[in-house]
Amino acid sequence: MAVSARRGAPLSLEEITSTALRLMDEGGVEGISMRKLAAELDVNPMSLYHHVESKDALLRMICTTAAERMHLPPDDGAPWQDQLRALALAYYGHARAHPALWIHVHNHPEIVADRRMSMWQVLDRVLRLAGVPEEELRRTSDVLHAFVSGLVLSELQGHLPDDPEETARNLDTAINLIIHGLGGRG
Structure with a gap:
């Protein structure tokens, strides 16, 4: 796992998807961007790409993990x-x-x-x-x-x-x- 110099702790998929779901709840799909998500997580946007390849992949992941939370x-x-x-x-x-x-x-x-x-x-x-x-x-x-x-x-x-x-x-x-x-x- 990549560790951000700013945060000092590795990112987890759970943290990424939970934060992305919160952003989606607040602003819809349009409210999510890799840059905005990175800012919320206090990481460089490129750090996200170690975990998810694109915004589309992130949205699929949010949908899958959110269903698991039901x-x-x-x-x-x-x-x-x-x-x-x-x-x-x-x-x-x-x-x-x-x-x-x-x-x-x-x-x-x-x-x-x-x-x-x-x-x-x-x-x-x-x-x-x-x-x-x-x-x-x-x-x-x-x-x-x-x-x-x-x-x-x-x-x-x-x-x-x-x-x-x-x-x-x-x-x-x-x-x-x-x-x-x-x-x-x-």
């Missing part, structure tokens, strides 16, 4: 309905906490399509518990993702009120529709 429901034996509700709430909460990140991800379908992300793995696990056949997992998970994403987008764009109680009711309605639709399985 509080996903554990495989604790809870009913699949409860796990699905917990996953939808975690996704929703993460999207609302980081709207610029969420919009960036959804403007880059190749990021959302990365099925190695833990969110997709948890969703597939829950859908298997619900009795969704293997050949239907991808389609079902894509539809569920679109459903909850639509709810988030509607709120972000002002089509639904930004009121925590109303949001909870809307999300619960969406989740109940999903659960009802899968209710014949499992």
Whole structure:
């Protein structure tokens, strides 16, 4: 790891991605530049290139690591309905906490399509518990993702009120529709 003469400590990927996510939260994708990030980290901009090759690579890294920070429901034996509700709430909460990140991800379908992300793995696990056949997992998970994403987008764009109680009711309605639709399985 490169050590900056100014800071005296090596950079870590965690520090880089956390700071970059904060910058994105504050100013959107436009609020991030390698120079601005370097200034926030008190390093020479060239120091960042020891860890990430470009701004595009940095944005991909932010998206990947931010998804890993989502509080996903554990495989604790809870009913699949409860796990699905917990996953939808975690996704929703993460999207609302980081709207610029969420919009960036959804403007880059190749990021959302990365099925190695833990969110997709948890969703597939829950859908298997619900009795969704293997050949239907991808389609079902894509539809569920679109459903909850639509709810988030509607709120972000002002089509639904930004009121925590109303949001909870809307999300619960969406989740109940999903659960009802899968209710014949499992």
